[in-house]
Amino acid sequence: MGARICQLLVVIFIQISITTGQNNDREVLQALKNYWQNTPPSWDDGSDPCGGSWDGIRCTNSRVTAITLSSMNLVGGLPGDIGGLTELQILDLSYNTGLTGSLTSQVGNLKKLTNLLLVGCGFTGPIPDSIGNLERLRYLSLNSNGFTGPIPASIGNLQNLYWLDLSANKLTGSLPVSNGSKPGLDMLTHAKHFHFGDNGLSGNIPPGLFNSNMTLIHLLFENNELTGSIPNTLGLVKSLEVVRLDRNGLSGIVPSNINNLINVTEMFLSNNRLTGVVPNLTGMSLLNYLDLSNNSFDPSVVPSWFTTLRALTTVKMQSTNLGGELPVDFFSIPQLQNVDLSDNRLNGTLSIGSNPSTQLQLVDLRTNQIASFTQRRQYSIELILVDNPLCMESGVTDKYCSLPTTTNASYSTPPNNCVPPSCSSGLVSSPNCQCAFPYMGSFFFKAPSFSSLGNYTIYASLQDQLMTFFRKANLPVDSVALKNPSRNLDDYLVINLEVYPSPGPSFNRTGIVGLGFALSNQTFKPTKDFNTYVFMSTNYDNFLPETSGGTSGTKHKSSNTGIIIGSAVGGSVLVVLLVLAAMYAFNQRKQVERTSQQTQPFAHWDQTSKSGDAPQLKGARAFTFEELKKYTNNFSETNNIGVGGYGMVYRGSLPNGQLIAIKRARQGSSQGGLEFKTEIELLSRVHHKNLVGLIGFCFDQGEQMLVYEYVVNGTLKDSLSGKSGIRLDWARRLKIALGAARGLQYLHDLADPPIIHRDVKTNNILLDERLVAKVADFGLSKPMSGANQTHITTQVKGTMGYMDPEYYMTQQLTEKSDVYSFGVVMLELITARKPIEKSRYIVREVKQAMDKNKELYGLQDVLDPTIGLSSQLKGLERFVDLALRCVEETGNQRPAMSEVVKELEGIMALGGFNPGTQSSSSTSASFETSGKDYDHPYSNDSLFAYSGGFMPPKLHPK
Structure with a gap:
């Protein structure tokens, strides 16, 4: 009898587990639907996501096992809810540039994940260490994003990894190798691909990175900042076929045993500082492409x-x-x-x-x-x-x-024995002479065996390979066209691809998802003539109209065995389930009480109360949801002025006519409540004409919104790049620098308590209708609470290129960290160059170009040409001297912001400008850009994300 009871209880618990898992998966998908914009229309039909009707969702036994949504034009981020899909095996969100913000650490809960594909999105911030928990992972493609920080050593735990692509990000630091209990990349003995090119990785290539047990075939470290010698352990990896170490700072001799790599077909060692004899490559009989230049x-x-x-x-x-x-x-x-x-x-x-x-x-x-x-x-x-x-x-x-006349190779797949028709607007004639909307993108072949761009036979071969693959994969493809082969600055072969639907004229979402997954997951394997590639697609906006059934794709059958069992035993175990539910509720009660303050910091807030639970406000107004809904015309599309990873930004108008900018966090996100409260308290205390003013907030009906004054002329970054259409001459740049410096001085010296901004950059300096500079975005700011406090020990956050190296090394944040960042802004003001571009750092570039014995310090070649004539740049030398003092390596060598303000006032007086005024009336609202011509400054993610990341420009892969 006891055994039967035990068996019954096992069945009960299995059923509870199955039902709970199914319900949880549905809740997670619903949260993703609420969190993302532009989800497929089939997600709106209210049906069971595992019933087969939701595009991009695949289920097994009513549990979600795959999400494939490449090229869907999704907008948002990747919320922590994703960690609830514990049966998920494939996650492909590639080619959605609107997916931004940091990669949640909850991704480490997806223990059954085998494919994590986020190619060509807009993610920023560090790659979480929790990614090392995904022990079943075989494909990890995070390339072509904006990830920063080091490569997590925990990746070494991914013993089943086959493909590792972290290229085209902003990663820094050294290559991690194992050391005792610490994992490292050398442990990935089953990996075939190490793709780390186009980052900012530095330090030596550790000898311990390579060993004879490795089975690597592609080693791509090009365009980083690696130094030191090439380790002779590289010669132990005899499986290698492609080696790219070009465009680094490698020095010393090439190890003699490199000719042990007899399977190598492409070797790039160019643009380093290698010395000694030219390496002896005798025996590398398969070598096709060799570059040892420079x-x-x-x-x-x-x-x-x-x-x-x-x-x-x-x-x-x-x-x-x-x-x-x-x-x-x-x-x-x-x-x-x-x-x-x-x-x-x-x-x-x-x-x-x-x-x-x-x-x-x-x-x-x-x-x-x-x-x-x-x-x-x-x-x-x-x-x-x-x-x-x-x-x-x-x-x-x-x-x-x-010298020969430079001509570009011109190639386009010819028509297939037919006459191309004249297609209406937007439609393109396919090789089979059918008007259709093609799926488009570009191949970036990183190590082709050939260099000639004029060999049209080889392009025809690639076209045939693609069509053969698409047919075998049962993808709805009529034909493909290849166009405009070229070599880019990275010496990659770039070929544009157009894929035409069958039947036409458009693909449905299932077809696009299938194509995107085949190319992001490297399922398509070209011949070794082309070797390894990255494919980058454009958004597809011409889907077939959705039917009333809500899906245009194939439905997947889902087993309902668990539900049937549950129905059969439901009556007999009802009492047991009620008891279990009561016990569960009782056990959860204390946990809920412990966490409520984290998730709902205003839950017990009586606005008339003086308790610690309420935000301590000074001048910030609490708006209701209905009020902000009214001020934005029901959050209409016409009032939408930008988007960030945590929500949309809307322009509104108060009853008194004042324009406001409202940043609205996406519904369904339960994270950041306490931080939201903390930021409101912080911003409500600061009031200065050179700081963006917080007008109020909304924490009503599950909404989190911040309400700011509206700043019409966008970011300083947009103006320096020419995006805003505002021309900044020398006088305007000086006034902007002084205004921003005054705002930071107020934070350091007059705010109570003093505040360190921690993310000073041109994207966080806004310009009003008179080009008055206003420092914005206090999402990473830290107050100096102690009277005698000299620093704050805190996790390193901020934006690479602007970050204080002393803070980065010691984790000790000081007011001089803001000074360093402001110094970088000053150099950006005179050069209009990004702080880090093509591995070139603006501070180093200016120092190397300087010659104090020449007029304007000999910086004419690095100055922004639109800044004005040399004769007009009065005080530029003093400005450069001040900037370089601000970016000294240690904080005690840098001036305080009060000194910076005083020196800038002196420079302005030297040039005959009045430092007491902010701008002439000529720089008026005529500069205001309309609509969505540029990303609005309030769409910066860090106001809610606290990740140190920033909103990147639209992705343009190398």
Whole structure:
């Protein structure tokens, strides 16, 4: 009898678990629906998400196992609710640039996740350590976002990882390796792909990163700030096929055992500081593409292995100290296409021979010491011998002694034996001559085996590969077109792709989701001619009209076995369930009481009370939801002026005519309540004409909203970039700098208690109708509460490029941290350059360009051309001196903001400007931009996110 009871209880608990899980999944999906904008229309039909009608949702046994919503134009973020989908295996939100904010640490709860794909979104902030909990993960693609901070060492715990792509972010710090109990990347022995290019990673490449147990085939570290030597342990990873270490600061000799990598087909070591002898690559018989350019190798003659590597298509060794004569046999390598040996010491007589490669297109030998050329016949090869002795003789008119006219390769998939029709607006003629709306994007091939852009046969091959793949995958594709192949600054091969629907003229959402997943998940595998790629798509806005059934895709059957069991035993166990529910409620009561203050800080707020539960307000008004609804015309689309990861921003008008900006947190988010209350208390205490004023807030009907004064001319960043259309001459820039400095001085010296802003940047300095500067966004600010407090020890947050290095290293935040950030803003004011761009830091760039013995310190080449004539830049040298004092390495060497204000006033007086006024009347509201021509300043995420991130511009992949 006892055994039967136990069995019954097991069934009961299983049923409770199943039912709870199903209900929880539905609640999470409903929260995502409320949190995101532009979800598929099928999500609005009120049906069971696991009934098969919700586009992008796949379920098994009524539990959500896959969310695939690439290219859906979603707007929002990734809330912590996602952690409730404990059966989720695939999460693909790629190509939704409107998904912003930080990546929630709750993603670490998705223990069954195998594919996490967030390619080409707008996420910022650090990658959470909790990602190391996803032990089943095989594909991790976080590339082409704005992630900052270091690579989490916890990724080393992902023993099943096959694909790791963190490229094209803003990651910094060193490459983590294991040390005792600490995990590291060297533990990923089953991983095939390390893609870390286009970041700001620094430090040495640790020797412990590589070992003979690894099975890597692609190692991509290009365009970082790595230094030190190439470790000889690299030669242990004999599975490698592609090695990209180019555009770093690597030095020392290339390890001799690199020629152990006999499977390598592409090797890029260019644009480093490598020394010693040119590496011996004998034995790398599969090598197609070699680039060793722009290093400081010892002077040497052309290496003998040049002619032994018969698979070569491309050899680039510009500026590598090569001397001697080129062997004739070199040009007869069967697949050779492109040779660049310019800026070396090659000499003697050049002979291409009578039987060069039929694929050879370019031989660039400019700036060498070649004295003569044996031309045995006419070649179709583009040969460049400019700046060689044979071209410096008078009267020489040979074609190869002139630089060729640059022409871009032009290719577009031709029509398939048909006549292209004339299509109406927006529609495009497909290769099969059908008018349709194509799905469009670009391939970025990071290591193709060829360099020629004129080989149209190979593009036709890629087109055939794509069509074969799409057909086998049962995707609704009629045809594909490839267009405009080019090489970008990263030496990637870029090819535009257009995919046409079948039947036309439009794809449905199921078709787009399938295409996006196939390309973001690397399911499509091109031949090794093209090798590894990243695909970046554009939003697709031409979906087929939705039917009344709510879905245009295939329905997935879901097992309802658990529900049937529940119905069968429901009556007999009703009493037991009631008892369990009562026990659960009793146990949860105390926990709810403990957490209520965190989630609902105003829950017991009586606005007439003086208790600690109420926000301590000084001048901020509490609005009702209905009031703000009225002031924004029911939050209408016409009043929408921006979007951030935590909600929309609306323009409104108070009854007295005052314009306001309302930032509305997305409903369904329960996070940030206590922080919301804290920020209101902070902002209500500061009042200064150079600070954006908080008018009030709304915490009503489940809404969280902040109400600010409306600042019409947007951010200083927009004006410096030209986006706002406002021209900032030297006088205006000085006045803006002084206004922002006065605002920060008020925070440091006059606010009670003093406040450290912690995120000073041009995106957080707004300009009103008279271009008066107003410091905005106090989401990361910290008050100095103690009377004798000199610093605050706190987690490092802020924006890379503006962040105080001393604070970054010590976690000790001081008022001088704001001074450092303001110094970067000052340099941005005179250069209009981003603080960090292409791994170049504005502080370093200005210091290197400076020459105090020259007029304007010799900075003419780095100054913004729109700033004005040199004769008008009075006081610029003092301005630069002040900026560089602000960005000193240690805080005690920097001036206080009060000193900065005084010095800026002196600079303005020197130029004949009145520091007491903020702007002339000529800079009026005529500068106001309308509608949504630029992201509104209040859409900055950190007001709610507290992540230190910032709203990135629209993604344009490299």
